[in-house]
Amino acid sequence: MPRLFKKKLERKKGLWRRVVDLALTDVRVAAGGFDTKALEMLEERLLAADFGVPATLRLTDRAEQAVRRGTVRGSAGLVQSLKEEIAEILAPTAESGLNSAESGPTVYLMVGVNGVGKTTSVAKVAHHLIQDGHTVMVAAADTYRAGAVAQLEMWADRIGADFLRGQQGGDPAAVAFDALEAAEARGIDVVLIDTAGRLHTHRGLMAELTKIDRVVRRRIEGAPHETLIVLDATVGQNAVRQVEAFSKSVQLSGIVLAKMDSSARGGIVVALQQEYGIPVKLVGTGEGLEDLESFDATSFIEAVFGP
Ligand SMILES: Nc1nc2c(ncn2[C@@H]2O[C@H](COP(=O)(O)OP(=O)(O)O)[C@@H](O)[C@H]2O)c(=O)[nH]1
Ligand SMILES: [Mg+2]
Secondary structure, three states, X not given: OOEEOOOOOOOOOOOOHHHHHHHOHHHXXXXXXXXXXXXXXXXXXXXXXXXXXXXXXXXXXXXHHHHHHOOOOHHHXXXXXXXXXXXXXXXXXXXXXXXXXXXXXXXXXXXXXXXXXXXXXXXXXXXXXXXXXXXXXXXXXXXXXXXXXXXXXXHHHHHOOEEEEOOOOOOHHHHHHHHHHHHHHHOOOEEEEEEOOOOOOOHHHHHHHHHHHHHHHHHOOOOOOEEEEEEEHHHOHHHHHHHHHHHOOOOOOEEEEEXXXXXXXXXXXXXXXXXXXXXXXXXXXXXOOOOEEEOOHHHHHHHHHOO
C-alpha cells in the first residue's frame, strides 16, 4: 500500500530530552552500585515519566536480570540494557508514514476526547499533505458545537483545504458520507474527518462514532485507511485509558500525541505500545501548523538516553 507522510518531519531537537531529567538522572548515578534501592529508584523514575506499570516492570526486570548475570556493569551498561529493551518494545512503530488508498480518496478518521488537540491536528496533517502536493478535504463531523465547525473552517481557509460541514444538530455519520461523495466527485486525494470530542464514558456518543466508522467502511473499500486517536501528552496515564475506551468502539491504527511540547513525560509512547500495541505516528509540538513531527523510535531513544 502506498504511504503518505513518508518524509520525516523533525523540528524540535530538545523534545524528548526532559524525559531523561525525570526518568534517569538518579539512575545513572545509582547504577554504579546497582542494588535493590537503585532498582526501586529506576522503577519510580520510569513511572514518573509515564512509562506505565507493564512497561516499567518489563524494563526493571530486564535490568535486574542483566545486572545479576553480570552483563551490566556501571551506568553505561544499565542504560544500554534499557535502550535495547525499549527498542524492542517500540520495534512495531518502525514503519513510518500513514496508510493510503491504492486509488480513490484516502480517508483518515480522527477521534478523541474534547480539548486534546483533534481539530488542530487535523489542520496540521492537512497542511503537510497539501504542502506535499495532495488535495485535501476536511469534514466537520461535529454537528453539536457551531464553534468547533467554525474553527475547522478557519483552518481549512488558511491552508487551502476543501471544507465540508453538516447541518447543525444533524447526523455526523451523514457528514462523513457526504464528504466521501464530494471527495470522489471532485477527485480529492485525502479526506480528514474531524469528529466531535466525546467523553469515552458517554455511551451514546461512542455508538455514534461506531456509526461514522461503519458508514465510511461501507462507502469506500479499505477505508478508513487510518483511525487516529489524538491524545494530550500532558494528561499522563489517563491518555492510556482513553485508548482502551476508544478501542472498544473503533479499530485504532495509530496515535497522534499532541502537546508533547508541554509535557516532560514521553514514556507514554512506550506505555501505549506496550499495553495496546498501537503506535504513536505523529507528535504535536505546539499550536502552529508546522508544529508536527513524525515519531521515530531511534531518535526517541537517542534523545532520552543519549547516542
Ligand atoms: N502546546 C500545544 N497546544 C496544542 C497542541 N495541539 C493543540 N493545542 C491546543 O490545544 C487546544 C485545544 O485544541 P483543539 O484542536 O481545539 O482540541 P479538540 O477539542 O480536540 O479539537 C487549543 O488551544 C490548541 O491550540 C500542541 O501540540 N501543543
Ligand atoms: Mg475540535
